[in-house]
Amino acid sequence: MPDPTSDSELKAYLERESDLRIASYMDFLRIPSISGISDHHPDCRAAAAFLADDLRAIGMEHVDVSETPGLPMVYADWLHAEGAPTVIVYGHYDVQPVDPLDLWLSPPFEPIVKDGRMLARGAADDKGQVHMHVRAVEALLATRGRLPLNLRFVFEGEEESTSPHFAAWLEANRDRLAADVVVISDTAFFEGNLPAITLGLRGVMHAQIDVEGPSVDLHSGTYGGAVDNPINALCAIVAALKGPDGRIRVPGFYDDVVPLTEADRTALAALPFDDAAWLASTGSPALVGEAGYTTLERKGARPTLDVNGIWGGFQGEGTKTIIPAHAHAKVSCRLVADQDPHRIFEAFRAYVDDVAPPGVRVSVTLGGTGHPSLLPMDHPATLAAARAVERAFGRPPLFAREGGSIMAAADFGSVLSLPVVLAGFANSDDHAHSPNESMVLDNYERGIRAIAYLWDELAATNLDRT
Amino acid sequence: MPDPTSDSELKAYLERESDLRIASYMDFLRIPSISGISDHHPDCRAAAAFLADDLRAIGMEHVDVSETPGLPMVYADWLHAEGAPTVIVYGHYDVQPVDPLDLWLSPPFEPIVKDGRMLARGAADDKGQVHMHVRAVEALLATRGRLPLNLRFVFEGEEESTSPHFAAWLEANRDRLAADVVVISDTAFFEGNLPAITLGLRGVMHAQIDVEGPSVDLHSGTYGGAVDNPINALCAIVAALKGPDGRIRVPGFYDDVVPLTEADRTALAALPFDDAAWLASTGSPALVGEAGYTTLERKGARPTLDVNGIWGGFQGEGTKTIIPAHAHAKVSCRLVADQDPHRIFEAFRAYVDDVAPPGVRVSVTLGGTGHPSLLPMDHPATLAAARAVERAFGRPPLFAREGGSIMAAADFGSVLSLPVVLAGFANSDDHAHSPNESMVLDNYERGIRAIAYLWDELAATNLDRT
Numbered sequence: 045m046p047d048p049t050s051d052s053e054l055k056a057y058l059e060r061e062s063d064l065r066i067a068s069y070m071d072f073l074r075i076p077s078i079s080g081i082s083d084h085h086p087d088c089r090a091a092a093a094f095l096a097d098d099l100r101a102i103g104m105e106h107v108d109v110s111e112t113p114g115l116p117m118v119y120a121d122w123l124h125a126e127g128a129p130t131v132i133v134y135g136h137y138d139v140q141p142v143d144p145l146d147l148w149l150s151p152p153f154e155p156i157v158k159d160g161r162m163l164a165r166g167a168a169d170d171k172g173q174v175h176m177h178v179r180a181v182e183a184l185l186a187t188r189g190r191l192p193l194n195l196r197f198v199f200e201g202e203e204e205s206t207s208p209h210f211a212a213w214l215e216a217n218r219d220r221l222a223a224d225v226v227v228i229s230d231t232a233f234f235e236g237n238l239p240a241i242t243l244g245l246r247g248v249m250h251a252q253i254d255v256e257g258p259s260v261d262l263h264s265g266t267y268g269g270a271v272d273n274p275i276n277a278l279c280a281i282v283a284a285l286k287g288p289d290g291r292i293r294v295p296g297f298y299d300d301v302v303p304l305t306e307a308d309r310t311a312l313a314a315l316p317f318d319d320a321a322w323l324a325s326t327g328s329p330a331l332v333g334e335a336g337y338t339t340l341e342r343k344g345a346r347p348t349l350d351v352n353g354i355w356g357g358f359q360g361e362g363t364k365t366i367i368p369a370h371a372h373a374k375v376s377c378r379l380v381a382d383q384d385p386h387r388i389f390e391a392f393r394a395y396v397d398d399v400a401p402p403g404v405r406v407s408v409t410l411g412g413t414g415h416p417s418l419l420p421m422d423h424p425a426t427l428a429a430a431r432a433v434e435r436a437f438g439r440p441p442l443f444a445r446e447g448g449s450i451m452a453a454a455d456f457g458s459v460l461s462l463p464v465v466l467a468g469f470a471n472s473d474d475h476a477h478s479p480n481e482s483m484v485l486d487n488y489e490r491g492i493r494a495i496a497y498l499w500d501e502l503a504a505t506n507l508d509r510t
Numbered sequence: 511m512p513d514p515t516s517d518s519e520l521k522a523y524l525e526r527e528s529d530l531r532i533a534s535y536m537d538f539l540r541i542p543s544i545s546g547i548s549d550h551h552p553d554c555r556a557a558a559a560f561l562a563d564d565l566r567a568i569g570m571e572h573v574d575v576s577e578t579p580g581l582p583m584v585y586a587d588w589l590h591a592e593g594a595p596t597v598i599v600y601g602h603y604d605v606q607p608v609d610p611l612d613l614w615l616s617p618p619f620e621p622i623v624k625d626g627r628m629l630a631r632g633a634a635d636d637k638g639q640v641h642m643h644v645r646a647v648e649a650l651l652a653t654r655g656r657l658p659l660n661l662r663f664v665f666e667g668e669e670e671s672t673s674p675h676f677a678a679w680l681e682a683n684r685d686r687l688a689a690d691v692v693v694i695s696d697t698a699f700f701e702g703n704l705p706a707i708t709l710g711l712r713g714v715m716h717a718q719i720d721v722e723g724p725s726v727d728l729h730s731g732t733y734g735g736a737v738d739n740p741i742n743a744l745c746a747i748v749a750a751l752k753g754p755d756g757r758i759r760v761p762g763f764y765d766d767v768v769p770l771t772e773a774d775r776t777a778l779a780a781l782p783f784d785d786a787a788w789l790a791s792t793g794s795p796a797l798v799g800e801a802g803y804t805t806l807e808r809k810g811a812r813p814t815l816d817v818n819g820i821w822g823g824f825q826g827e828g829t830k831t832i833i834p835a836h837a838h839a840k841v842s843c844r845l846v847a848d849q850d851p852h853r854i855f856e857a858f859r860a861y862v863d864d865v866a867p868p869g870v871r872v873s874v875t876l877g878g879t880g881h882p883s884l885l886p887m888d889h890p891a892t893l894a895a896a897r898a899v900e901r902a903f904g905r906p907p908l909f910a911r912e913g914g915s916i917m918a919a920a921d922f923g924s925v926l927s928l929p930v931v932l933a934g935f936a937n938s939d940d941h942a943h944s945p946n947e948s949m950v951l952d953n954y955e956r957g958i959r960a961i962a963y964l965w966d967e968l969a970a971t972n973l974d975r976t
Contacts, residue, residue, distance in 0.1 A: 079828075080826070080827065080828035080829065080830065081826065081827060081828065082827065140830065141824070141826065141830055143824075143826075144727070147726060205828055205829065206829060246731060248731070248831070250829045257793075257794050258792040258793045258794045259792070259793025259794075260613060260793070260941070260944045260945055260946075261610075261943065261944050261945070262792060262943070262944060263914060263942055263943040263944070264814070264816045264818060264842060264844065265712060265714070265844055265912070265913045265914025265915055266809065266912070266913050266914050266942075267792065267809060267913070268809065268814040268816050268844050268913055269756075269799050269800065269808040269809045269812055269813075269814035269844065269913065270797050270798065270799045270805045270808045270809040271792050271794050271797065271798070272794060272796070272798045273816045273817060275748070275816075275817035275818075275819070275820045275839070276748060276749075276751075276752060276815075276816065276817050278745070278820075279744070279745040279746075279748035279749045279817065279820070280745075280748075280749045280754075282741070282742060282745035282746075282749070283742075283745045283746045283748075283749030283750075284749075285742075286742060288746075288867070290735075326724040326725070326728060326733065326737050327723075327724045327725025327726070327835075328723050328724045328725075328737050328738060328869060328870070329868070329869065329870065329871055330738070330868045330869045331736050331737065331869070332736070332737070332738045332867070332868065332869035333735050333736045334735065339736045342735040342736045343732065343733060343734065343735045343736040346735055347735075348730070348734040348735035349742075350730045350734050350739045350741075350742065350833055351739060351741035351742050351745070351822075351823065352730060352741075352823050352824050352829065352830055352831060352832050352833075352834070353741070353822065353823035353824035353825050353826075353830065353834070354741045354744075354745075354820055354821065354822050354823060354825075354837065355820065355821050355822075355825040356817075356819065356820050356821075357817065357818050357819035357820060357840070358607070358609075358818050358819035358840060359819050359820075359821040359838075359840075360546070360547065360607065360609075360819075361546065361547060361548065362545075362546035362547065362671055362877075363546065363671065363672060363716045363818065363840060363842065363877050363878060364546065364606065364607055364818055364819065364840075364943070365714070365818060365842055365914075365915075365943060366818050366819075366943055366944075367816055367818075368818070368819070369793075371820065372825075373741070374823070374824060374825075374829060374830075376730060376829065376831055378730065378731055378734050378735065401754070401798070402795070402796045402798065403794060403795065403796045403797070403798035404794070404795065405795055411828075411829050412829060446731070446732070447731045447732050447733070447734060447735065448729060448731025448732055448831075449731055449831075475726070476729055476732075477727065477728075477729040477830070477831060477832055478726045478727050478728060478729070478832075479726055479727070480726075
């Protein structure tokens with residue numbers, strides 16, 4: 045399959061364009077496209093427009109910024125490879141919030157290159173990888189005048205906000221999304237920056253717990269001891285959610301979890317993973333989790349419950365002797381196949397109502413949901429991606445499960461019944477969602493070649509599984 | 511003891527000066543003297559200067575703004591009543607913070623008169639009552655040219671910040687503080703605005719719990735299930751502090767509590783108190799508390815534990831899928847005789863260390879402390895105060911226990927061995943420490959007369975208990 049002539053032309057082209065490419069990458073990263081903060085929605089639209097202009101410039105067709113009830117989708121296609129498969133490439137142009145800002149070595153939207161990495165919010169997740177896909181197509185069209193297969197780009201602007209409008213958009217655009225396979229580059233290599241393809245993703249269920257007590261903050265001396273404290277009550281509720289054995293106590297929570305088979309456990313145990321080194325990378329004093337499972341199983345193949353934020357009462361300097369009027373927590377559960385996020389939410393809400401103390405009023409609201417997803421290791425598209433990655437990076441990829449969630453991966457499966465290949469190129473220490481997000485520039489450069497190789501590999505693959 | 515001639519002169523003077531008095535009261539309240547927020551320390555100093563100028567203008571002597579390691583003390587005296595007792599009047603010119611600002615009907619430092627009340631931060635607690643004391647002396651000196659007893663004013667600027675430097679100041683100024691009794695007007699009337707004298711005050715112990723997990727916020731998908739979450743850990747710690755029966759679980763916590771006698775319980779039960787009406791005034795759905803005690807016992811004569819503030823992780827709009835690096839809670843315990851705040855803190859810290867999960871690092875720091883205090887109902891100073899209050903308000907005061915803390919009350923007892931009379935004039939619905947703090951102007955006006963009468967009553971009282 046490799047075509048030595050076109051490969052050397054591709055490499056030469058990419059080398060020649062290097063400075064322009066990095067400059068464009070940085071321009072894209074400068075747009076603070078945080079979808080979770082509405083003040084940044086104009087920036088998200090600017091990032092969509094930037095992407096659309098870029099796609100038009102490289103020769104993609106039917107470039108279209110289409111509205112949703114939230115932030116727009118960017119669509120483009122190139123469909124001139126008659127008889128060849130059609131691939132949808134999905135990515136997202138929005139990024140996570142950036143706080144705490146004071147921990148960043150340089151401002152998150154002023155990208156800099158440092159120690160062989162691009163340092164900026166979005167450098168890896170996912171603007172960097174979207175940019176790689178656009179550059180791979182640019183290089184192929186520039187050097188060959190055509191692509192080896194048919195390609196549709198679908199770039200979303202609300203991935204970091206649980207993709208609330210994505211499934212509906214897929215449904216509404218079903219006609220122009222005919223395809224054989226979906227490729228998503230929004231995952232990372234394995235610990236140690238070892239090339240990896242991700243087979244499974246966890247889903248997610250977001251909820252907020254709001255606890256109301258007295259109608260105003262009360263003097264804790266005058267009222268303390270007789271009026272319930274919303275913060276104490278919230279802590280009691282949160283503490284009841286998970287046992288010291290790491291098991292989530294919501295009744296029915298584990299009912300639909302597909303148990304790990306012996307084969308699954310053997311495959312995960314075969315991954316090169318050093319608990320002590322990984323622990324050291326987190327800065328935490330000890331690894332914890334559900335009894336009876338390894339760290340890789342806990343973080344990739346088992347469901348979780350975490351409080352992502354909590355607040356209530358006085359947070360300033362000094363002391364304030366109050367019983368606060370209210371307290372709040374944002375809770376999310378990572379889910380695995382076949383947990384249904386809506387069923388999990390109902391069970392969660394019922395349990396919170398059950399354990400809520402009588403001296404407060406408690407409400408639980410659903411924030412966002414995503415289904416878990418899983419693709420077999422022996423799928424022909426998985427194997428094609430493995431060959432492309434090996435060719436660009438010089439070693440065969442590992443097959444991993446990722447603890448994070450990509451809503452769109454589940455939506456492509458449930459709405460369009462398409463297999464989804466998760467071939468991401470971020471480094472394992474990319475600090476996605478944290479201060480000092482970065483992308484190893486060698487991953488970025490080799491990844492662009494891997495993407496180009498993948499189109500050649502998939503063009504020659506029979507994607508009909510029999 | 512009442513002198514009809516001087517009483518009618520006093521009333522006439524107070525009536526004549528009414529507009530000037532209210533204008534001065536409002537000027538004092540306009541100074542945002544929040545001791546708990548260091549940005550407001552210049553305002554605290556301005557309030558101290560205002561008070562010193564006022565004291566000089568009315569004829570008090572040795573007026574002195576004396577520095578402490580924190581905010582200054584304002585001292586003044588009038589010592590020309592040879593053979594008569596000497597009284598120290600304590601009050602504080604600092605106020606609580608004002609958040610949440612959006613719940614105030616008018617800006618907290620732009621006082622307005624509304625429905626017979628002065629509405630502003632500090633209107634009742636305690637600038638209003640300090641102002642009453644100054645006006646009572648002004649009226650006596652203006653109408654009689656002298657006071658019936660010797661008086662020392664001691665006004666503090668850090669009461670709302672747990673009076674960290676007050677005991678040391680007392681110690682250092684022992685020589686100029688010779689006195690027979692202390693009078694503090696920093697308490698309120700009983701529910702229903704029934705005149706009351708407070709016999710007992712709770713002490714307090716402030717602590718902060720800081721929980722540290724990973725060194726930066728981590729992606730909850732990538733790490734969730736294997737790395738402990740500081741918020742979940744903090745909630746588990748807080749939930750372990752108190753049982754569903756309202757009992758504080760810190761070992762040894764109740765060891766030094768003086769049990770309520772049958773006589774104490776009978777006296778408290780005799781107070782006119784309607785649980786349902788009081789509950790309705792709070793806006794909470796139910797009264798709660800330590801099993802086996804009435805509401806009045808729980809909120810006045812039993813120790814408590816409340817979280818005054820909690821924070822960690824993402825508190826913004828939308829969702830952020832992180833395991834936060836840290837989480838924090840401000841906790842305070844109200845203490846009763848004879849609990850020692852430092853012993854309670856050590857027991858608290860040891861217990862928190864004990865229940866802290868292994869996947870996080872926990873530290874506990876002491877914020878501030880205050881001893882509980884208690885004065886018998888039959889003390890001659892208590893009885894003198896009761897007569898003065900009855901004369902001004904037309905009915906004998908109730909004898910109550912107050913759940914709040916006044917550090918200085920305990921300090922006068924422990925450092926100078928002086929009895930402390932707690933004769934406060936705030937209304938029971940004053941919203942001290944909450945938005946829309948107010949003082950009923952009728953309490954303010956009658957309270958000024960009650961203070962003047964109290965000096966006549968005490969002048970004729972033998973304060974040596976035999």
